[in-house]
Structures are given as structure tokens and as C-alpha cells.
Amino acid sequence: MLRTSFIRKNRKKVLFGLSKRKFHKIHLIDEILILDQKKKKVQYILNKISEKENLISKKISHLILKRGNSLQINSLKEESIFFKKKKKDLNIEFKNIVQNLEEKLNQIPNIPDEKIKEKNTEDAVWSPNNRTTTKTIEEALPHWELSKKFHLFSSDLGTKICRSGFSVYLGKVAKLQRSLIQYFLDQNIRASYLEYSLPYLINEMSVYATGQIPDKEDQMYFIEKDNLYLLPTGEVPLMNCFRDNLFTYKDLPVRATTYTSCFRRESGSYGSKVRGINRLHQFEKVEIIQITTPDTSYYYLDEMISHIKKILRSLEFPFRLIRLSGTDLGFSSAMTYDFEVYSIGQKKWLEVSSVSNCTNFQSNRLHLRYKTMTGEIDLCHTLNGSALALPRIMAALLENNQTKNQINIPKVLIPYTGFDYIK
């Protein structure tokens, strides 16, 4: 959520930023500013009335203690009742304004960074080791064909016990998945991220604070009986661990990682996109987050990117990095990079990580603040990234390491799996 004070001081900047997103409800900005003015006015009057009420109470108190005359006391009481009635009506008005203001503010996404353009040109894509993508395997099979050949996973079983869009991993692939999770966590911990093991059910406040409500409400599974959501990403419970924290500048950056399953309804996704394990309702993901000071957030964004690059290189993936354009940017993000790995069997790039700087957009709702060296209080910046999302990494790993008779395991994983091929 943007701060109204920011919108007031940077109206043009906000409008320009929103235009890069092709955000159409621009009229909201001026409506917000008008409501904000109204709110201040009403709040000021309410304050003055409260001040008067407090003074009267004190006078009464003194009179009672000094055994003052009851006529005087009664007239003071009547005066106070008069103000009280006035306040009641104003209070209703005030609450309406606040609610209205919040509803409008909730619809405004974060302002993209200055570097972000509305549409991407070639320079937004960066392929550090493009030549490896030219590596070809004769008759490379997509992972669903490989699965038939080597008994890797079963979508039928997923459908049998749940519904379509759920998958069951078998034998060595099940262990390979555990190994990948363990490997990613180890890499993150080594890079000084603290591991958290978290609940998969989250309350409304948490979902609201990180910005999934109202933006992605329909993407989430909701348990009506207990008023809880299934987490769409580990970012939500992880970030919310820090909700309402007031840090000192010495505490920052906070670095945390978690492995969770993620649940997404993915309504409206059909066809080739959901083939095999490319897109599932439940998938495994290892997430990293950081909470930083405003002046260091882009430095740490770069650092997260090199961290993920390192992991992808160690697994010998051909990958590319894309800086998202304004129109592709997520609701809370000011800058996002997507990592895509090349999957030889499908002959296409698969998104395996999304790394974002949400600047102070999430911090505002999460009340993540810190004290500067001079003792001032300011909002933190938040960053999040996948390190990494499992099913697509798995798909690409299986496809890229296939030979005619077996699937080879990348070297760094063998200590985790205990085997070096699947056949």
C-alpha cells in the first residue's frame, strides 16, 4: 500500500509510474487526495472536541475533590454531554472516510522503479550462458514422456486421490525432490539466511499485509470453516513473522528462508501450459526474503540475483534473466527479475524464480519500520525471491540430463540423492 503522504508529495511521479503499468483507474489518485484532505479536517475537529471534553472532566474532578457546589458541576456535565453528541456523529463520518480511503488505496499497485519501461526491449533479457542452450540431445523427450519410460511420477494418482493438477512423485524422483529442497536450503543457509519452518494455513491479516488481498484473492484456497487461507507462497507466512516489528538499523538486513508447499487454484489455466508438472495446484518451493533499509534494497536485490545464478550454474542449467516490464510487474513489486531455465525436451524456457524488490509497499501494511542512526523512524524495504521453485526445476533437470537409457543426476546433488542416475 502506498502512503497518502507519498502520493500527495509525488502526484506526477505516481501517475507516470501507474501509466507504465497500464493502470486504468487513474481517477482514484485524485479521489484519494480529496478524501485525505477531508480526513484531516474531520480529525482536527475531533481532536479539538476531545480536548474540550478532557478539560471539562478535569474541572469536574477538581470541584468534586474540593467539595464544590453541585449546580456548577451539573452545568459542566451538560456542556460535556453536548460535545459528546457532536463527537458521535463526526466519528461515524470519520470512520466512513477512513474506510473509503483504504478501499481506494488498496487498489493502487506499487510504483515501478524508474528503470522499468512499459514494454520490454531486447536489453531486458540477459542470457549469461546462452551457448549451452544450443546443446541438443537427439530426440529429447518432454518430461511426461520420460515419466512413461522411467516411471517418474503419476498425474493419474494425483487425480485419483484429489483432482487434476496434482501430481505424485515416485521412488527416486521423490527422493530427488527431497534432495533438491535440502540442497537449496543448504545453499541459502550458507548465504546467511535463517531457516524458518512455517504453518501452511494463514489468516486474513497475513494475506492482506503482503498484498495477496485484494489482488489475488481468487488464486488462493480458502477454508471457510476456520477462516484461513492455504499459503500461495512461503513469502506470506515468512514475511508476516516480522509484522509490526520496529527494527534498529543494526538489525538490518533481516535474511530468512523457508521451504513450504504452495497452493494455487490456477483457475483459467488449461492446455499445454499445464502439461506434466509445469503448473500444479500444489508445488514445493524454497523461498528467500530480506528486510532492508531503503538505501540498500537494490544492492541486496542484485545480491539475491547472484545467489540464484550461482545455484543454477551449480546445477548446470542453461538459464536467462528477464527484467519484467511495467505491464508484467506484480502488484506489490517495484522491480522484478524472472529466472527461466531452458528445458530441452519441451524446447522452451520455464520460469523457476521470481525475485522482487517491493520497496516500502509491503512494509506499509506490515508495519515494518526501523530506527535510523539519528533515531528517526522510517519504513523498511522488503525483497523476496524463489530459491527455487521445484516442479519446473525438476522438469528441466529430467529433460536436460536424459540419455537414451537413463537420466543422470547433476554432480552436486549426488551426495544428497545417494544415486547418480535414474533408469
Place this chain on the structure above:
RNA sequence: GGAGAGAUGGCCGAGAGGCUUAAGGCGCACGCUUGGAAAGCGUGUUCACAAAAAAAGUGUCAAGGGUUCGAAUCCCUUUCUCUCCGCCA
């Protein structure tokens, strides 16, 4: 799920309708003292709100309502914590 007891500042802890502007302690910061440190003494120390820097103001004792001229204190609702019973990996 049933029965009871609780929730006060960074932490501990008093307060039970108006002399609370939340006692006292710990911690922290600064100062005095010292050759330096410890001890001692002094000062300060929640957060939020606006054109809000200073002075003043308003709100803030788990959250939201209510009673009252006046609520940390009384009433209602909700959330959370603890103890006991029940169920249970």
C-alpha cells in the same frame, strides 16, 4: 470440546472510577565523577496522528463496542496465553 485464571511500556511489576501526567525496578542512552573502568549520582527513555521542527494537543494499559462528565480500573464481544479435564500423532 468443557471448567477456571490471566493479558499493563524494550523487559519485570504496582495500580481495582477523578491527587496517574501509569508508581517502583531492570535494561538502554547521555552527563557528572575517574588516570581508565566498575560502583555511585543526575537527566532522559512507548508508539501513532496533521502544513507538525519546537511548544502544546489527540489517541494508545491485548482488540472492538458499551456505561459514565470522567475508564488501565465497571459491563459485553472477540483474540491470545496459562492450569485442569476430554480427545489425539
